[in-house]
Amino acid sequence: MAELAFFSGTMDCGKSTLALQIQHNRSARGLQGLIFTRNDRAGEGRLSSRLGLVTEAVEADEDFDFHAHLVHYLTAGGRADYVIADEAQFLSPVQVDQLARVVDDLGIDVFAFGITTDFRTRLFPGSQRLIELADRVEVLQVEALCWCGARATHNARTVGGRMVVEGAQVVVGDVGRQGAVGYEVLCRRHHRRRLTAAAARAGTLSPDVLPVDGADIPAPAPANGSGPRGR
Numbered sequence: 001m002a003e004l005a006f007f008s009g010t011m012d013c014g015k016s017t018l019a020l021q022i023q024h025n026r027s028a029r030g031l032q033g034l035i036f037t038r039n040d041r042a043g044e045g046r047l048s049s050r051l052g053l054v055t056e057a058v059e060a061d062e063d064f065d066f067h068a069h070l071v072h073y074l075t076a077g078g079r080a081d082y083v084i085a086d087e088a089q090f091l092s093p094v095q096v097d098q099l100a101r102v103v104d105d106l107g108i109d110v111f112a113f114g115i116t117t118d119f120r121t122r123l124f125p126g127s128q129r130l131i132e133l134a135d136r137v138e139v140l141q142v143e144a145l146c147w148c149g150a151r152a153t154h155n156a157r158t159v160g161g162r163m164v165v166e167g168a169q170v171v172v173g174d175v176g177r178q179g180a181v182g183y184e185v186l187c188r189r190h191h192r193r194r195l196t197a198a199a200a201r202a203g204t205l206s207p208d209v210l211p212v213d214g215a216d217i218p219a220p221a222p223a224n225g226s227g228p229r230g231r
């Protein structure tokens, strides 16, 4: 039976790479898929991974009707064994409903990929609808990491290098960029404190953070273990 699967996670956790791998493995076995995306960083009509792979895709803008497109494509003699929809967080709830109809009425597998929450930790409307409708929701296994080493669960936006929590929900951008707008993945604890890697480094360099008086530093315990413990 056909299914609607939603592969979700933070930015930079390998969603587009997985989309390209699914496409590769299926087409290697003679299956034919249609690939859709919206607002990929590589430009219109492209699905790209940071690993360097890129493929052509149909740009699904806000007026795009997935179900009507598939019906038209099949009626014209096209074949579609599966559908891939990347950057699915940008889809409207109505478009996600259309993807569910593609699964249920046309019997075609749909694999959707997207970030779950925005820079304010709020669900994107498209992701919310996918969580509501999907037959399965998969969190990607290669976890992105916060600068502290914990699993990154949230996406931060920076403007001029500083983390912000206000602004438009959609601003196309990338991690590791220090331009006008950038993104960084963080654990919840550091997202809540607005502590990006740059802000944390600034904190570590602060003269108040480390003890400066050598007399306050306890002597190390002797190797034979007879000294004070439990400090």
Ligand SMILES: Nc1ncnc2c1ncn2[C@@H]1O[C@H](COP(=O)(O)OP(=O)(O)O)[C@@H](O)[C@H]1O
Pocket (backbone or CB within 6 Å): 010, 011, 012, 013, 014, 015, 016, 017, 018, 048, 049, 050, 051, 142, 144
């Ligand atoms: N130079 C590299 N070497 C190995 N892996 C890399 C390299 N650059 C990126 N990656 C991997 O690619 C992942 C990002 O893949 P991508 O599909 O672009 O992410 P997403 O679509 O989730 O934003 C990174 O988390 C990392 O695992």
Ligand SMILES: Cc1cn([C@H]2C[C@H](O)[C@@H](COP(=O)(O)O)O2)c(=O)[nH]c1=O
Pocket (backbone or CB within 6 Å): 010, 011, 012, 015, 016, 039, 041, 114, 115, 117, 118, 119, 120, 155, 156, 157, 169, 170, 171, 172, 173, 174, 183
């Ligand atoms: C958090 C957040 C992200 N975006 C944008 C930034 C990127 O263009 C995409 C995510 O792409 P990726 O392949 O998953 O890295 O979404 C946004 O518009 N608003 C946000 O809050």
